[in-house]
Amino acid sequence: MRTRVPIFITAFVGVFMILKFFFVTPWISLISNELEQWGIVTLAFAIILGVLNLMKINLKTVMERKRDWGYKLLLLASMFFMMGAGGLQWYHDVMAGRTAEACEKAFAAASAPNAPAAAQQDAAALKSQKDAARLAADKNAFSFSFYNIYYPLAATIYSLLAFYVASAAFRAFRAKNLHATLLLIAAIIVMIGRVPIGGYIWKGFPWLQDWLMIWPNTAGQRAIQMGAAIGMIAMGLRVIFGIERPYLKG
Amino acid sequence: MMGSGQQSRYQRFLEAFVALDRRWIFLSVGLIAIIFMNIDMSLPITPSDQSTEVYHTIESLKPGAIVHMSIDYGPGSEAELWPQHVAMLRQLLRKGAKVVCSSLWTDAPPMIEKGFETVLGELQKEGITKQRGVDYANLGFKAGDRVAIASIGTSFRQTFPTDSMGNPTSQLPIMRGWDNYRDVDLLITISVGDPGAVEYVQQAQSRYRMPMIAGVTAVIAPQLYPYYQSKNIRGFLGGLAGAAEYEKLVGEPGRATKGMNVQSAVHVLIVLMVLLGNIAQYLLKRIARS
Incomplete structure (x- = not known):
C-alpha cells in the first residue's frame, strides 16, 4: 500500500499532464488545471521546507558554537528580519490599495452633479490619506533593506565574476593540443566579435562571431537539447510506469 | 645568441x-x-538580426495589445538585464501596449516595480500618463517554476488571484476580456x-504559439539560437551587447551603450593576456627543447 498509492498518484498526474499538452478536451483540461494548482501549492511549500531546513542546519551550528557560527547567526537574523519586513510591506501595500480604492469612490461621489459639500471634503481628506498610505508602503524597512543592502551586495557578487572570468581565461585558454587550440580561437573570435571594438579592429570579426553562434553553436546546442529531451521522455515514462521511484527513497 | 645568465633571466620572466598572480x-x-x-x-554599434527582430516585433504591436512580461532576474544580473528591461518597457508603453508583469524569481518583484517607476517617470515628462491596473499591472511572484508557466498559460486569474x-486580478480593468496565452499578443521574458526563456518556450510558446521575444544574459544567449532558428523565439537580446544594440535601434543610447566602452576594453585586455600567455608558454617550451 505504501508503495502502490504513491505510484498510482504519480502515474495519474503524469498521464494527465501529458494528455493536457496534446488534447483540448474540457474534462482533461479541468483535471489537469486543478493538478497544476496543486503542483504550485506543493512547490510553494518547498520554499517553507527550505526555510525550515536552513534554520535547522544553521541553528545547530550556532547552538554548538561551531566554526563560523557568527556568520550563521547573521544569516538567520537577516532572514527573520527580511521575513518580518516583507510581512509589513505586504500589510502597507494592502492598506494603500484599499485607501486608493476608497479615494476613487469618494472622488466619483464628489464629482457627481449636485454632490454635497461633505462629499467633497471627504474626498479631499481621503486624498491626503491615500498619499500617506502610498508613502508608507513605498518607504518601509523591506524596500530600504532590499534597495540599500541586498541590491548592492547581489550586484557586487555578480560583478566579481568579471574578475574571476578574466583570471580563469588567462590560465585556461592555452593551446596545449588541437582541441584546446580550437577552443582558444573560438573564444577569441567571440570575445572580440561580440563587442563593438571587434568591428572597429576588423570588419570580419562580427561576421565570424555571428557565424560561430548561428551554425556550430546552434548545431551543438540542438544536439545537447534533443539528447536531454529524449532522456527526459524516457525518464518521465519510467517514473509514470513506476519503474523509477526516486520519490520513495529517503 | 643570449648568454646563459641573460637566458635564465629571460626564462624566469616568462x-x-x-x-x-591573479591579483x-x-x-x-x-x-x-x-x-x-x-x-x-x-564605438560603432551594429544591431544583430536577433536584436532587430525584437525591435520590429514590439514596433508592430497595435495600441491596446496585451503583453505579458515575465521579469525573471534579481539585482545580481541588473548590470546586464536592467538596460534591456527598461528599453523594452519604454517602447511598449509608448506604443500603448497593455503590459502585465509577473515573476518566477523571488527577488524579481522589486525589479518590476523599479522598472515601472523609472519608465513612468520618463514618460510623464513627455506628457504620457499611464494608470496602474488599466495600462499596466504587476502580478508579483509565483512559485512553481515550470508548473507555474503551464498554469499561467491556462489562466492568469487562477494563477495570480x-x-x-x-x-483582485479579476477586477483589474487591464485583465478584462482575456485570461490565457491564446489571448496574449506578445510574451516577453527577461x-x-x-x-527563464528556455522554460517559457518549452511550457508555453510551443503549446500556445504566441509571438515570443526574450532578453537574457550573455551566458544564456547561446542556448536560444536553436529556438530562434526554429522561430519559437522571434528575436532576443543577449547580454549588455544586446541591450546596446537595442538602444541603438530605438535611438536612445543609455547605460548599455556606455557600458560597451568598458566591455570592449576589458575584452581586448583579456584577449591580449590570453595571447601573451600562450606566446610565453610557447617560448618556454622552445627554450626547454633547446
Whole structure:
C-alpha cells in the first residue's frame, strides 16, 4: 500500500499532464488545471521546507558554537528580519490599495452633479490619506533593506565574476593540443566579435562571431537539447510506469 | 645568441608571466574598467538580426495589445538585464501596449516595480500618463517554476488571484476580456537562468504559439539560437551587447551603450593576456627543447 498509492498518484498526474499538452478536451483540461494548482501549492511549500531546513542546519551550528557560527547567526537574523519586513510591506501595500480604492469612490461621489459639500471634503481628506498610505508602503524597512543592502551586495557578487572570468581565461585558454587550440580561437573570435571594438579592429570579426553562434553553436546546442529531451521522455515514462521511484527513497 | 645568465633571466620572466598572480589580473581589469567608464569612445554599434527582430516585433504591436512580461532576474544580473528591461518597457508603453508583469524569481518583484517607476517617470515628462491596473499591472511572484508557466498559460486569474498590491486580478480593468496565452499578443521574458526563456518556450510558446521575444544574459544567449532558428523565439537580446544594440535601434543610447566602452576594453585586455600567455608558454617550451 505504501508503495502502490504513491505510484498510482504519480502515474495519474503524469498521464494527465501529458494528455493536457496534446488534447483540448474540457474534462482533461479541468483535471489537469486543478493538478497544476496543486503542483504550485506543493512547490510553494518547498520554499517553507527550505526555510525550515536552513534554520535547522544553521541553528545547530550556532547552538554548538561551531566554526563560523557568527556568520550563521547573521544569516538567520537577516532572514527573520527580511521575513518580518516583507510581512509589513505586504500589510502597507494592502492598506494603500484599499485607501486608493476608497479615494476613487469618494472622488466619483464628489464629482457627481449636485454632490454635497461633505462629499467633497471627504474626498479631499481621503486624498491626503491615500498619499500617506502610498508613502508608507513605498518607504518601509523591506524596500530600504532590499534597495540599500541586498541590491548592492547581489550586484557586487555578480560583478566579481568579471574578475574571476578574466583570471580563469588567462590560465585556461592555452593551446596545449588541437582541441584546446580550437577552443582558444573560438573564444577569441567571440570575445572580440561580440563587442563593438571587434568591428572597429576588423570588419570580419562580427561576421565570424555571428557565424560561430548561428551554425556550430546552434548545431551543438540542438544536439545537447534533443539528447536531454529524449532522456527526459524516457525518464518521465519510467517514473509514470513506476519503474523509477526516486520519490520513495529517503 | 643570449648568454646563459641573460637566458635564465629571460626564462624566469616568462615563467613568472605564465604563472602570473591573479591579483595583477584583477588590478588590470579594475583599472581598465574605471578608465574606460570615463572615456567616451563612441564605438560603432551594429544591431544583430536577433536584436532587430525584437525591435520590429514590439514596433508592430497595435495600441491596446496585451503583453505579458515575465521579469525573471534579481539585482545580481541588473548590470546586464536592467538596460534591456527598461528599453523594452519604454517602447511598449509608448506604443500603448497593455503590459502585465509577473515573476518566477523571488527577488524579481522589486525589479518590476523599479522598472515601472523609472519608465513612468520618463514618460510623464513627455506628457504620457499611464494608470496602474488599466495600462499596466504587476502580478508579483509565483512559485512553481515550470508548473507555474503551464498554469499561467491556462489562466492568469487562477494563477495570480491578486496583483502585487493585493487587488483582485479579476477586477483589474487591464485583465478584462482575456485570461490565457491564446489571448496574449506578445510574451516577453527577461531572464537570467532557470526558470527563464528556455522554460517559457518549452511550457508555453510551443503549446500556445504566441509571438515570443526574450532578453537574457550573455551566458544564456547561446542556448536560444536553436529556438530562434526554429522561430519559437522571434528575436532576443543577449547580454549588455544586446541591450546596446537595442538602444541603438530605438535611438536612445543609455547605460548599455556606455557600458560597451568598458566591455570592449576589458575584452581586448583579456584577449591580449590570453595571447601573451600562450606566446610565453610557447617560448618556454622552445627554450626547454633547446
